[in-house]
Amino acid sequence: AIIACSWLRGPPAFFCNAQRPVIAAYLPEYRSYINVNNTAPYLTDLILFSLAPSKGGMLGGCCLEDHHFEQAGQARSYKEESSR
Numbered sequence: 001a002i003i004a005c006s007w008l009r010g011p012p013a014f015f016c017n018a019q020r021p022v023i024a025a026y027l028p029e030y031r032s033y034i035n036v037n038n039t040a041p042y043l044t045d046l047i048l049f050s051l052a053p054s055k056g057g058m059l060g061g062c063c064l065e066d067h068h069f070e071q072a073g074q075a076r077s078y079k080e081e082s083s084r
Contacts, residue, residue, distance in 0.1 A: 029063045032071060040075040041082045048072055 024045035027036060036046065048069070052062035 036075040040079040
């Protein structure tokens with residue numbers, strides 16, 4: 001949830017404000033072709049996600065690259081511009 005609390009609200013936050021409703025979107029890395037800007041004005045949080053099993057059967061982070069974080073940053077900028 002730290003990523004979710006950081007992308008559309010501003011600097012990383014370890015605690016989300018429970019008094020504000022949360023409207024989150026889940027964006028797994030394999031769906032990064034989706035234009036998040038269309039929904040960004042309505043969201044409080046964007047959750048970037050990627051998991052892959054290792055050869056030993058353990059789950060771990062995988063596949064999130066710079067362009068995924070750039071996409072989230074663009075969505076935050078679009079949200080800020082659309083709210084002016």
